[in-house]
Amino acid sequence: MTIKQEQLLSSFLGTLDPVVEQPLYQELAACLVELGYSPHKLGKAALSFKCKQHNKQLAKLGIKTSKKAGSWAFFALRFSGCKDYSQRFTDIVAANIVHFPHKIARCMTPDGCCYCGGLADTHVYTFDGKHHCGAYVLEIPNITPNDITEIKQLIQEEHYYLLLHEAGVTP
Numbered sequence: 564m565t566i567k568q569e570q571l572l573s574s575f576l577g578t579l580d581p582v583v584e585q586p587l588y589q590e591l592a593a594c595l596v597e598l599g600y601s602p603h604k605l606g607k608a609a610l611s612f613k614c615k616q617h618n619k620q621l622a623k624l625g626i627k628t629s630k631k632a633g634s635w636a637f638f639a640l641r642f643s644g645c646k647d648y649s650q651r652f653t654d655i656v657a658a659n660i661v662h663f664p665h666k667i668a669r670c671m672t673p674d675g676c677c678y679c680g681g682l683a684d685t686h687v688y689t690f691d692g693k694h695h696c697g698a699y700v701l702e703i704p705n706i707t708p709n710d711i712t713e714i715k716q717l718i719q720e721e722h723y724y725l726l727l728h729e730a731g732v733t734p
Contacts (some may be wrong), residue, residue: 564601572602575610578626584636587706588624591638594715595622598722614722617729621721623700638706642717643686643697644724649713652703657690659701668694681728 600612609625628634669676670683686697723734
């Protein structure tokens with residue numbers, strides 16, 4: 564990670580609540596950086612984490628604002644190559660499939676899509692017989708310290724999937 568990227572991440576983390584949010588998101592960012600992901604500014608209030616080996620976005624960290632609710636930090640993760648996750652993450656997939664019906668997995672249709680590497684059914688989000696594009700990061704709402712271990716496992720599993728199928732590197 565370059566000095567500029569370190570400053571970007573540090574500056575962003577400095578805007579978070581130092582007691583509740585900052586330690587959680589710092590730990591997730593550290594996990595991503597350790598695996599070779601660098602933060603890149605994405606709009607006014609978000610960072611995208613990509614790895615040079617495959618150039619795919621694995622995570623997004625940012626601030627959302629609303630006139631009614633104020634502002635809050637969010638973390639979104641691509642975990643479509645992961646298959647064994649808790650009910651919490653199954654619910655996240657289900658909610659996204661219901662709320663965003665337009666994000667169908669074109670790779671599972673006769674027209675196909677060749678954006679992602681690997682067999683189509685190994686990198687899509689699936690729920691109730693519906694398949695959604697696995698190239699998207701999904702927001703993980705209300706992260707708590709109890710979520711960190713599983714999120715870090717999902718980060719590592721998806722990273723290995725992307726290395727193997729996008730970069731052609733055996734992890």
